[in-house]
Amino acid sequence: xxxxxxxxxxxxxxxxxxxxxxxxxxxxxxxxxxxxxxxxxxxxxx
Numbered sequence: 813x814x815x816x817x818x819x820x821x822x823x824x825x826x827x828x829x830x831x832x833x834x835x836x837x838x839x840x841x842x843x844x845x846x847x848x849x850x851x852x853x854x855x856x857x858x
Contacts, residue, residue, distance in 0.1 A: 816824075829837075
């Protein structure tokens with residue numbers, strides 16, 4: 813196994829989910845829940 817030096821460690825890129833992607837996925841889930849809820853139990857406007 814090879815140990816990485818500091819320069820090599822700085823060049824490593826992770827594959828994590830960015831904040832924007834996480835917010836987009838969360839907004840999509842909330843939207844789908846709202847659509848399903850509106851279809852299952854529609855409420856009349858006052």
